[in-house]
Amino acid sequence: MTKKLFDFFLVTVGSLISAVGFNAMFLHNHIASGGVGGLAVSFEKLFGWTPATFVMASNIPLLVLCLVFLGRGVFLKTIYGSLIYPVFIQxxxxxxxxxxxxxxxxxxxxxxxxxxxxxxxxxxxxxxxxGIIVQILHKYTPLPFGVVLVLIDGLVVGISLVAFDADTVMYSIIALITISYVVEIISTGFNASKNIMIITKETKEVRDYITNTLDRGVSQWPIIGGFTGGTKEMLMTTVSSIEFPRLQKEILKYDETAFIIAMPASQVMGRGFSLTKQYNKATDDILPPM
Structure with a gap:
């Protein structure tokens, strides 16, 4: 119940912020950055239609399509945001x-x-x-999600050529790119992780620190040096971006010559990430609980 209430809070606040950005930045500057909001900007110029009314009226048949083609689960997740957003625009x-x-x-x-x-x-x-149309086309056609998204938003921006000059349309494209980039940062930034590979002469100390102090899992692999032919051990672990500076500092305390590779991990699933550290252990689990 608490999670659902927090989700409603996020959707409400997010819809309000989006509506403010739409009215205070986009509408009067004729920025038609894709989506129904972009169409609302163009149609307000062409026909004088009130943006909030147009967005609300457009969402109703789209929600019906969502229920029919995408199912009840997606429909229930979409209905609140799609109705509260035009209310906030008004x-x-x-x-x-x-x-x-x-x-x-x-x-x-x-x-x-x-x-x-x-x-x-x-x-x-x-x-x-x-977004509902994008989901439907992605589900019922072989086109990748990203391609469908670009096609639909590109069509909306293209329609704005009827209402505005080419310079305005190009500004709309800049806005669309900016929105996509910020959404990506917010969607992944809070869960950003790093995959770390470590080669050190103090393997045991570093391994113990990761498992006991940092409370993360670690794998230990035998490796062979390509130049010397000597054998060593390499540690691999995955930590949150917030934890990485602390881990790096501690590794260098043990071995200032340690070789460390940190790679972005866009999606991490499992204990300590998508599963809580208190997840009950099953007898056939591959990894021990975090």
């Missing part, structure tokens, strides 16, 4: 335009909107819109 409609510089609006509006959408995604929801 509530923040009178926010003053922060800047008349389209480049600044594209970059900083993209940061604000991306941060809001990132929080919504962390809350296991979405703001609906063309």
């Amino acid at each position: 509530m923040t409609a009178n926010f003053p335009n922060v800047t008349d510089n389209q480049l600044l609006a594209a970059i900083f509006g993209g940061i604000i909107l991306g941060a809001g959408l990132g929080l919504v995604f962390l809350g296991n929801s979405s703001t609906g819109g063309t």
Whole structure:
């Protein structure tokens, strides 16, 4: 129950932040950065349609398609965000335009909107819109998710050529790239990890530190030096990005000549990461509990 309430909190706050970015940065600067929001910017210029009304009206049939083609589970995760977002757009409609510089609006509006959408995604929801179409096409066609996303958002940005000049469309593309980058950082940044490989003459001390003090698992591999032909032991462990500086400092305390390789790990699943350290051990588990 606590997790669900926290998810609702994230979706609510994220939708509010996104709505503020939309009204204070994008709308008056004609930044049509993909999605139903981008269409709302173009159609507001072409037909005078109120953005909040258009987003709400568009989401209703899209939610029906979501229920039919993607199932009840996805529908329930999507419905709250897709309905609360246009409500917040209407509530923040009178926010003053922060800047008349389209480049600044594209970059900083993209940061604000991306941060809001990132929080919504962390809350296991979405703001609906063309994201539903992307999910449907990805499910029922052989096209990769990224390709479908680019095609749909590219189509929306292309439509804005009817309403705005080429310079404005290019600013919209900058905004779209900024949003995608910020969403990616927020989605993975809180769980960023590093895969560490260590070759040291103090293998036992470093291994004991990782397992006993840092409370992480570690693998020990025999290796052969390509130049000398000598045998050594290599340690491999995975830690959070926050833990890495501490680990590096301690390794160099034991052996200032230690060879350390740190590689980004975009997704880590298992104990201490996707499973809690208190996860009950099964008899056939490959790794011991963290």
